[in-house]
Amino acid sequence: MDALLALPPMYYVAMVAKVLIAFVFVLLTVAYATYAERKVIGFMQVRLGPMRTGWYGLLQPIADGLKLFFKEEVVPKQASTFAFLVAPLIALVPAFISFAVIPFGGNVEVFGYTIPLQIASVYDPTVGKVLDLNVGVLYILGMASLGVYGIVLAGWSSNSKYSLLGGLRASAQMISYELAAGLAIVSIFLMSGSLSLNQIVADQAGAFGVAGWYLFRNPFTFLAGIIFFICSIAEINRTPFDLPEAETELVSGFCTEYSSMKYAMFFMAEYANMVTVCAVTTTLFLGGWHGPAFLPGWMWFIAKVYFLIFCCMWIRATYPRYRYDQLMRLGWKVFLPITLVNVVATALWIMVVG
């Protein structure tokens, strides 16, 4: 803490600038992800999607936001008021603060001061290295596990059958898939030997190009990457795992009783979670911000993240929803054993092949 006070003023300026840029960028991505989702699914179903507001419907997210903002705010009489009011915030905040540790670009020189493009990090000129949170991956796992409280609380505090069922489903589902996702990352720890995201990204660089990415490094990390992405989709409750808000069974699940901006906040949390998960997958498995030198690193990062977001929408347009027992069976009887064996197999691969 006292070491913080000894830092040059440029550190504070850079920190505030990084936070602002990343936050605004993620917010814009969240807003336009809703538009992109409707367009992508529209095209896949041979429809046009939103077309009326603005050129090709480009103003649709703003119109939606304004509409929700001016809706009446309803709090059910029997609801537990405090939990009901804070639940959307608890859902939204963890989705955004995970971005603090994700490196989204290489170092940038401003007035002779080197700034690493990662919020919670600083360049140390005496060592010539970027110092960042050395438990970055665990931080992301921790924040992801906190996101469930928002949904569970929303479901419980609304005092409605459908909401409660949605909340119960959400808590069981998120705990089950967290395990498999965490175990899938263990094989990445084995490969990199570090928990710092900056180190993990640096380890995936090098002369091999795409072959250096952990996804293509060996068959077991490939499996880990696929399982991690699927489990992450399950953890953020997206189709085909969107049982907590299954419209055909539970009206709107945990957010049935919500209206106005609070409902919008749940939507923002869902899309922000999607962006976070795609950014984490990019960092851990797809080489982070590294790419051919004709584009700067942050552009590669954005391109990879947007490709994964497109994949999420593609999956949503393709697969029907799982049944609840199928979902539990997939998590506990398929993914958990595979990832457990995968950890051992990766260790053996490192021992034999190197």
Next chain:
Amino acid sequence: METLFFTIVAAVAVLSSILVITCKNPINSALSLVMTFFCLATFYVMLDAPFMAAIQVIVYAGAIMVLIVFVIMLLNIRSETGKRSNHAVAISSIVAFFVLFETCYFLFRSTAAKEGMGPITSSVVESVGHTELIGKAMYSQFLLPFEITSLLLLVAIIGAVVLSKKKI
């Protein structure tokens, strides 16, 4: 700066842990407990133990408390309105008093605080890394306790399966 930050977090920790036992509603108690765990994680970060902080959040706040909330929701316990048993309050306050007494006794009696720094100081943690230190100690020096703990957990898992299955 550090003292100020510690004071704020400590105040929140004490307040939320008082709320755990005074809240009428079990869900609110559980949430206050999550807040207390979060403050503990902050203390770990301030003690140069980021790995412990992350594990505290992942395991306690993220997994165990979610399960507790899940069970409370499933049982649908509403606010505690009935009169609580006097025996339970008496026994638990006696136990709590003894635990407090024991903690204070060992705290004032132990020599660890007076003898100064042990072998693992802040600079060692900074140069080697907290996660690496814990990992090495756990898999070499404390291997036997580690294995015994894992065996206990395995027994608990098998017990849970046996209890919940009607037919094995």
